Amino acid sequence: MASTAIHDTAVLHHHDDHGHDHGHHKETFITKYIFSQDHKMIAKQFLITGIIMAVIAMILSILFRLQLAWPDKSFPLLETFLGSKWAEGGRIKPDFYLALVTIHGTMMVFFVLTAGLSGTFSNLLIPLQLGARDMASPFLNMLSYWLFFTACCIMMASFFVESGPASAGWTVYPPLSALPKAISGSGTGMTLWLISMVAFIASSLIGALNYISTVLNMRTRGMDMWKMPLTIWAFLLTAIVGVLSFPVLVSAVVLLIFDRSFGTSFYLSDIVVAGQILPNQGGSPVLWQHLFWFLGHPEVYIVIMPALGITSEVIATNSRKPIFGYHAMVYSLIGITVLSFIVWGHHMFVTGMNPFLGGVFMITTLIIAVPSAVKTFNYLATIWRGNLRFTPAMLFAVGLVSFFISGGLTGIFLGNAALDINLHDTYFVVAHFHLVMGAAAIFGMLCGVYHWYPKMFGRMMDERLGYIHFWLTFIGAYLVFFPMHFMGIDGVPRRYYAFTEFAFMQEWLTVNVFITWAAIIAALAQVAFLWNFFYSIFYGKKAPQNPWDSNTLEWTAPVEHLHGNWPGEIPSVYRWPYDYSKPGHHQDFIPQTVPFSETMSSNLQHDFEDNPEAELIQEEWNRKHASKGHAAEEIK
Amino acid sequence: MDQLPVEDMQSFKARKFLMWLFIISSFMMFAALTSGFIVYTEGNAERGIKVLLPKAFIYSTVIIIISSITMHMAYLSAKKLEFWKQKLYTILTILLGIAFFFSQYSAWMVLTDAGAFFVNYNASQSFIYVFTGAHLLHIFGGILMLLYSLIGKMRNIPQVRNLFRIEVTSLFWHFIDILWIYLYVFLLLNQ
Numbered sequence: 172m173a174s175t176a177i178h179d180t181a182v183l184h185h186h187d188d189h190g191h192d193h194g195h196h197k198e199t200f201i202t203k204y205i206f207s208q209d210h211k212m213i214a215k216q217f218l219i220t221g222i223i224m225a226v227i228a229m230i231l232s233i234l235f236r237l238q239l240a241w242p243d244k245s246f247p248l249l250e251t252f253l254g255s256k257w258a259e260g261g262r263i264k265p266d267f268y269l270a271l272v273t274i275h276g277t278m279m280v281f282f283v284l285t286a287g288l289s290g291t292f293s294n295l296l297i298p299l300q301l302g303a304r305d306m307a308s309p310f311l312n313m314l315s316y317w318l319f320f321t322a323c324c325i326m327m328a329s330f331f332v333e334s335g336p337a338s339a340g341w342t343v344y345p346p347l348s349a350l351p352k353a354i355s356g357s358g359t360g361m362t363l364w365l366i367s368m369v370a371f372i373a374s375s376l377i378g379a380l381n382y383i384s385t386v387l388n389m390r391t392r393g394m395d396m397w398k399m400p401l402t403i404w405a406f407l408l409t410a411i412v413g414v415l416s417f418p419v420l421v422s423a424v425v426l427l428i429f430d431r432s433f434g435t436s437f438y439l440s441d442i443v444v445a446g447q448i449l450p451n452q453g454g455s456p457v458l459w460q461h462l463f464w465f466l467g468h469p470e471v472y473i474v475i476m477p478a479l480g481i482t483s484e485v486i487a488t489n490s491r492k493p494i495f496g497y498h499a500m501v502y503s504l505i506g507i508t509v510l511s512f513i514v515w516g517h518h519m520f521v522t523g524m525n526p527f528l529g530g531v532f533m534i535t536t537l538i539i540a541v542p543s544a545v546k547t548f549n550y551l552a553t554i555w556r557g558n559l560r561f562t563p564a565m566l567f568a569v570g571l572v573s574f575f576i577s578g579g580l581t582g583i584f585l586g587n588a589a590l591d592i593n594l595h596d597t598y599f600v601v602a603h604f605h606l607v608m609g610a611a612a613i614f615g616m617l618c619g620v621y622h623w624y625p626k627m628f629g630r631m632m633d634e635r636l637g638y639i640h641f642w643l644t645f646i647g648a649y650l651v652f653f654p655m656h657f658m659g660i661d662g663v664p665r666r667y668y669a670f671t672e673f674a675f676m677q678e679w680l681t682v683n684v685f686i687t688w689a690a691i692i693a694a695l696a697q698v699a700f701l702w703n704f705f706y707s708i709f710y711g712k713k714a715p716q717n718p719w720d721s722n723t724l725e726w727t728a729p730v731e732h733l734h735g736n737w738p739g740e741i742p743s744v745y746r747w748p749y750d751y752s753k754p755g756h757h758q759d760f761i762p763q764t765v766p767f768s769e770t771m772s773s774n775l776q777h778d779f780e781d782n783p784e785a786e787l788i789q790e791e792w793n794r795k796h797a798s799k800g801h802a803a804e805e806i807k
Numbered sequence: 808m809d810q811l812p813v814e815d816m817q818s819f820k821a822r823k824f825l826m827w828l829f830i831i832s833s834f835m836m837f838a839a840l841t842s843g844f845i846v847y848t849e850g851n852a853e854r855g856i857k858v859l860l861p862k863a864f865i866y867s868t869v870i871i872i873i874s875s876i877t878m879h880m881a882y883l884s885a886k887k888l889e890f891w892k893q894k895l896y897t898i899l900t901i902l903l904g905i906a907f908f909f910s911q912y913s914a915w916m917v918l919t920d921a922g923a924f925f926v927n928y929n930a931s932q933s934f935i936y937v938f939t940g941a942h943l944l945h946i947f948g949g950i951l952m953l954l955y956s957l958i959g960k961m962r963n964i965p966q967v968r969n970l971f972r973i974e975v976t977s978l979f980w981h982f983i984d985i986l987w988i989y990l991y992v993f994l995l996l997n998q
Contacts, residue, residue: 307818307821307822307824307825308821308822308825311825376832379828380825380828380829380832381825383824383828384821384822384824384825384828385821387821387824388817388820388821388824389817389818389821414828414831414832414835415831415832415835416835417832418832418833418835418836418839419835419836419838419839421836421839422836422839422840422843423839423843425937425941426843426937429933429937433925433926434926435925435926435927435930435933436926436927436928436930436933437847437930437933451928452928453851453853453854453928453929453930454930455846455847455850457846457850458843458846458847458850461843461846462839462843465839
């Protein structure tokens with residue numbers, strides 16, 4: 172009896188929901204564009220918020236680049252814009268310089284490359300590529316965006332408080348961050364930073380829970396795990412990393428808040444500020460580093476893995492070849508996921524860590540080179556002898572591979588505990604992570620934007636502007652970050668305000684001028700992108716349903732967005748997503764929705780590994796057609 | 808159109824799975840706190856709990872184990888369509904949750920009387936408050952969930968949804984029960 176009751180109410184419940192669905196047809200502006208629960212709209216909200224944050228973070232970086240290049244020159248314009256508090260006499264003040272560096276890092280790592288990247292593409296692609304109507308919980312999904320938006324607003328608000336934004340670096344190490352009196356940025360600005368991060372963590376946790384649950388539970392018929400596109404694998408594993416690491420940051424932040432506002436001594440001990448001895452005793456600042464880097468290191472994989480997933484998809488599509496080593500790609504992502512949790516110590520080699528422990532962290536760190544290299548070689552092997560189509564998305568994908576290689580190589584130097592004594596906290600580190608997780612991840616994100624723009628907005632972006640954008644950004648990024656390696660090897664420390672105080676740093680001033688000019692040109696190149704992006708939303712060429720002749724499921728959905736993604740039934744899936752240029756087929760792509768019975772001429776033995784019956788049918792067909800072919804030959 | 812109810816059930820399953828994932832992330836938070844405790848305490852011989860854990864913690868443990876039993880009874884009653892029993896056991900669980908709150912609070916009082924304050928130069932003792940405080944936040948959330956499923960039953964929502972709510976609630980409640988036992992055992996081992 173119970174079961175019938177359940178069944179009946181299920182139907183009732185469905186009608187209930189259905190009535191609700193109809194409500195969406197007469198959507199108001201608020202339900203459609205603001206408090207939307209539709210995953211496609213939420214993806215666009217994440218993307219545009221991420222782009223705005225990226226522009227702000229980029230402007231911040233240009234400001235501190237100006238200071239680094241011309242520490243003695245005054246720019247009256249800066250005083251006009253920033254006021255005499257931050258740029259007295261047209262020169263950036265030291266306190267503000269530190270704030271610029273801190274907020275640039277925080278915004279780029281968390282708001283742009285975590286929320287802007289995962290938030291956009293996980294939301295857009297997980298339901299569309301898996302064949303689901305929406306996320307597991309559309310409401311939580313909406314909540315996730317609005318928490319992110321709140322975090323962004325709070326972070327921006329810290330620019331408008333008396334004592335300025337947080338200035339302790341994006342890693343906010345105590346005791347500097349824990350003592351409001353230590354520097355002006357550790358006052359209200361730091362409090363706002365912490366509140367903003369709590370909102371952000373909540374947002375990305377909710378998002379990650381939703382992504383995992385959707386991937387594991389809501390795939391369409393036929394979509395088993397090994398038929399999922401690599402994008403989805405990457406998003407899934409990224410979300411798993413997030414679920415396991417972000418709660419650790421919560422713990423760290425909570426303890427820091429107690430130290431700042433309640434007088435506890437988790438991180439504080441033996442401190443003298445301005446000649447005054449503080450009462451706090453017995454704390455351990457290294458504890459913060461352990462907790463922070465247990466998140467912080469996985470965080471860099473949260474940043475790069477979605478970019479790698481997007482690239483896999485775009486490279487395979489535009490090389491018109493199956494991805495090389497699909498299983499190896501998945502296992503290397505899993506390998507990166509597992510390893511990411513046991514390498515955090517390599518950020519702390521010089522904190523007085525036991526050298527034996529340092530050796531352990533060194534080994535685990537260097538092992539990460541293996542899955543990373545597997546991925547790189549697979550990209551190169553996929554491109555090898557493909558029918559390459561250099562769309563802007565493809566160029567950015569290739570750019571990612573380039574940055575991933577050149578930035579990854581220096582990781583091998585930095586992961587070495589002995590070399591790190593010399594290299595830590597120098598510009599070598601700055602160069603390394605900006606290439607391997609900064610530029611590479613940004614290129615992955617831009618690649619995704621160019622590739623899925625038609626899906627998001629129903630229009631195409633301008634290709635020529637895309638090429639200009641790519642080449643200027645690609646060359647600019649290398650010109651900015653490559654010279655920094657040499658500065659770092661020379662021992663120039665990061666985060667220093669001016670290179671004029673130390674004799675050995677002065678000779679690098681000319682290099683700084685060069686880097687700043689490169690940064691300005693690369694920044695101006697982004698105008699081409701911004702124009703292209705926003706102009707095309709309204710006036711771009713109308714997009715066809717499948718502009719890139721791609722196999723994955725999202726291109727079977729109509730161009731016009733509708734709630735539930737597909738009118739009528741959700742399509743079923745019969746094959747993996749990388750059947751490009753399959754010999755014997757009349758087209759160079761076979762979408763996942765095409766059953767093998769419709770492609771008899773191109774089926775291969777291994778398409779039917781677990782299905783002897785289908786194998787027999789195929790053999791029969793082959794025999795028939797082989798004899799026909801023979802007959803044809805003989806007539807000739 | 809016939810497909811929709813299937814998709815509905817799929818979404819229930821997916822949303823229940825969300826709770827499992829939340830439990831994992833919440834566990835990670837406590838794992839971080841407890842390993843933070845170990846890293847901190849091992850760093851120096853002067854650190855450590857160095858105080859007898861209050862007896863109230865034992866009472867709390869008993870209370871929360873009983874509440875887990877009543878929670879399960881509520882779930883079983885909901886499954887057997889014995890709704891008055893479901894309501895009764897839910898209310899009992901809520902009351903036990905509130906009792907747990909007070910028991911923990913009295914434990915804090917005992918600790919402060921013994922001189923083990925939250926603001927403390929031996930942060931190992933501060934950690935006791937952080938563990939129990941963070942856990943109490945979870946209890947608070949659990950009580951809200953219990954109220955939510957109770958109100959749902961009062962309003963006579965369809966049985967699938969009622970069962971879904973109570974299932975998810977009991978999942979969470981058993982988790983915070985086990986979580987407390989973990990924390991208590993952890994503290995006992997480090998006493």
